[in-house]
Amino acid sequence: MKMAGNSPITTASIKEMKREGQRIVMLTAYDYPSAKLADEAGIDMILVGDSLGMVVLGYESTVPVTLEDMIHHTKAVTRGAKRAFVVTDMPFLTYHGTVEEALRNAGRIMQEGLAKAVKIEGGAELVPLVRRCTQAGIPVVGHIGLTPQSVHQLGGYKVQGKTPEAAQKLLDDALALEEAGAFALVMECVPKQLAELMSHRLSIPTIGIGAGAGCDGQVLVYHDILSYGSEHVPKFVKKYGDAGSLIKQAITQYAGEVRCGAFPQDEHTFTMKEEMLERLYGEGVKI
Numbered sequence: 619m620k621m622a623g624n625s626p627i628t629t630a631s632i633k634e635m636k637r638e639g640q641r642i643v644m645l646t647a648y649d650y651p652s653a654k655l656a657d658e659a660g661i662d663m664i665l666v667g668d669s670l671g672m673v674v675l676g677y678e679s680t681v682p683v684t685l686e687d688m689i690h691h692t693k694a695v696t697r698g699a700k701r702a703f704v705v706t707d708m709p710f711l712t713y714h715g716t717v718e719e720a721l722r723n724a725g726r727i728m729q730e731g732l733a734k735a736v737k738i739e740g741g742a743e744l745v746p747l748v749r750r751c752t753q754a755g756i757p758v759v760g761h762i763g764l765t766p767q768s769v770h771q772l773g774g775y776k777v778q779g780k781t782p783e784a785a786q787k788l789l790d791d792a793l794a795l796e797e798a799g800a801f802a803l804v805m806e807c808v809p810k811q812l813a814e815l816m817s818h819r820l821s822i823p824t825i826g827i828g829a830g831a832g833c834d835g836q837v838l839v840y841h842d843i844l845s846y847g848s849e850h851v852p853k854f855v856k857k858y859g860d861a862g863s864l865i866k867q868a869i870t871q872y873a874g875e876v877r878c879g880a881f882p883q884d885e886h887t888f889t890m891k892e893e894m895l896e897r898l899y900g901e902g903v904k905i
């Protein structure tokens with residue numbers, strides 16, 4: 619399998635991967651160790667997804683996630699990612715006021731979090747913002763199809779674009795975002811035929827999640843592929859490891875060994891010199 623070299627990934631190398639038919643691999647990460655492992659495993663793009671609200675903060679949806687949350691986690695991820703290109707989700711309602719306000723929020727993600735790009739959920743209505751960010755040097759990734767920040771409007775996490783009208787709207791949105799300057803596009807939970815068609819129509823790379831093999835790249839949630847405590851795992855997830863069981867087993871063994879006295883052993887313990895101990899007792903130091 620071909621993999622881009624060791625030099626840091628850029629927007630240019632991401633676009634080039636599409637031209638060369640090399641699939642782009644994206645994974646979410648939310649902290650320093652997960653970013654470091656993903657980076658070392660050769661992941662091309664790391665997404666600091668607002669899914670962190672659900673998988674690491676325990677909220678019911680991504681709606682409660684704040685800009686401060688995203689910046690905080692982005693700081694940790696960018697310290698761990700040496701080669702991977704880090705993209706951060708703009709959270710709920712941080713890009714729906716004025717373009718100036720949205721630009722300022724995107725700017726904080728770049729300047730404080732040190733992300734290389736931002737991702738925003740929505741279609742053609744975001745064109746003025748995408749244009750402004752792109753002009754200001756902030757690369758933008760679009761996100762269409764199932765847009766989880768609109769879960770309360772969509773009525774659940776459902777597949778999108780199943781009718782000809784809905785599919786046409788998604789295609790129009792995708793083309794508008796590309797035209798406005800988005801350098802990549804996430805397509806979530808859309809029928810595979812539509813995702814493949816959109817991937818052919820667009821010159822920018824498409825990154826699918828629950829959108830089939832016809833996309834230029836794939837993205838999944840870190841905790842989902844590792845079975846690491848994530849709940850309500852979507853159908854499109856494939857599990858590649860069982861970190862949850864591994865961690866629970868290790869913690870259970872630790873608890874058992876503390877309770878029966880098997881831990882700690884001498885090797886985990888510090889000692890005082892005999893001479894110091896004699897002085898302690900002999901001189902009657904009060905302890």
Ligand SMILES: Nc1nc(=O)c2c([nH]1)NC[C@@H]1CN(c3ccc(C(=O)N[C@@H](CCC(=O)O)C(=O)O)cc3)CN21
Pocket residue numbers: 668669672673680764766775776777807839841842848849850851852853854
């Ligand atoms: N752990 C996790 N993984 C994700 O991929 C993820 C999150 N959280 N949180 C934010 C969004 C929400 N996502 C989701 C969540 C559930 C489904 C889901 O259950 N979908 C149904 C399909 C329903 C239908 O038939 O229309 C499924 O069976 O997969 C899909 C996407 C994707 N994102």
Ligand SMILES: CC(C)C(=O)C(=O)O
Pocket residue numbers: 646665666667668669670707804806827837838839
């Ligand atoms: C699932 C991906 C695309 C995402 O937006 C997230 O992790 O928040």
Ligand SMILES: [Mg+2]
Pocket residue numbers: 667668669680707766
């Ligand atoms: Mg997201």
